[in-house]
Amino acid sequence: MEVIIAKDRTELAEIAAGIIRAQILAKPNCVLGLATGSTPEETYARLVRYHKEEGLSFAKVTTFNLDEYIGLPPSHEQSYYYFMHDRLFNHVDINEENVHVPMGMAPDPDAFCKWYEEQIEKAGGIDLQLLGIGGDGHIAFNEPGSSLASRTRVKTLTEQTIKDNAELFFGKGKEDEVPKFAITMGVGTILEARRLLLIAFGKRKAKIVKQLIEGPVTSMVTASALQLHPDAIVVIDEEAAAELELKDYYKWVYKQKNAEYQKTLDRLAGR
Numbered sequence: 001m002e003v004i005i006a007k008d009r010t011e012l013a014e015i016a017a018g019i020i021r022a023q024i025l026a027k028p029n030c031v032l033g034l035a036t037g038s039t040p041e042e043t044y045a046r047l048v049r050y051h052k053e054e055g056l057s058f059a060k061v062t063t064f065n066l067d068e069y070i071g072l073p074p075s076h077e078q079s080y081y082y083f084m085h086d087r088l089f090n091h092v093d094i095n096e097e098n099v100h101v102p103m104g105m106a107p108d109p110d111a112f113c114k115w116y117e118e119q120i121e122k123a124g125g126i127d128l129q130l131l132g133i134g135g136d137g138h139i140a141f142n143e144p145g146s147s148l149a150s151r152t153r154v155k156t157l158t159e160q161t162i163k164d165n166a167e168l169f170f171g172k173g174k175e176d177e178v179p180k181f182a183i184t185m186g187v188g189t190i191l192e193a194r195r196l197l198l199i200a201f202g203k204r205k206a207k208i209v210k211q212l213i214e215g216p217v218t219s220m221v222t223a224s225a226l227q228l229h230p231d232a233i234v235v236i237d238e239e240a241a242a243e244l245e246l247k248d249y250y251k252w253v254y255k256q257k258n259a260e261y262q263k264t265l266d267r268l269a270g271r
């Protein structure tokens, strides 16, 4: 696992958007796995900027979102479908036919989940999967206790997640408006992506980030499954990194890697 500690959330978004941009430039018809939440908002804003200012094109990109609340129509402002269009898709040249967000209103959610898995496979699998982390360590909506081999399915949200998401999306004290169920990619589905990129910032994530990076691999913190992936990058800010035992080492590794990279650039430029 590569751990990158950014000085603040602005630098974090710059690094994350840079990794996504590099993926699109290297493979214009790549398949991106995308996440919702407050964490990736600034990253998406930067991608929109790269599109508008540098012509970064999403025309051949295919996307699959991690999850969606059951019972919310795409037009609902708190749906993840709405969020993705509002923050990213409506502002870039993506082909709507290539956009996939689980359907919260699917008449047969189980059949839909199977179909969603088939679509990911048909697209050739996910090249780069962006992830956030919930307060209880979940990735997508894989709540504690989710099998590390799980596939796309319906999950019941924990009371903690309902509370967190009420505050973030529906307004404080509006727990009753948060759906209790969601369709989510499984941990096993996520681990099949060729590359994982998890981002997190702020004090409130410090404890769970420590468990994700330095704790045991356990279904009680589904994000810890990233330790099983051969190409996982975690980008966090100083506040979220506060409890890491090997914090200085991660910084040292990143510094060495950048110095090496700079040397290669200098060599190529004949300096």
Ligand code: GLP
Pocket (backbone or CB within 6 Å): 035, 036, 037, 038, 039, 040, 066, 067, 131, 132, 133, 134, 135, 138, 139, 140, 141, 161, 165, 168
């Ligand atoms: C929801 C989403 C997760 C996301 C999490 C964290 O639960 N299903 O994919 O990572 O929120 O949200 P935030 O980034 O706002 O902290």
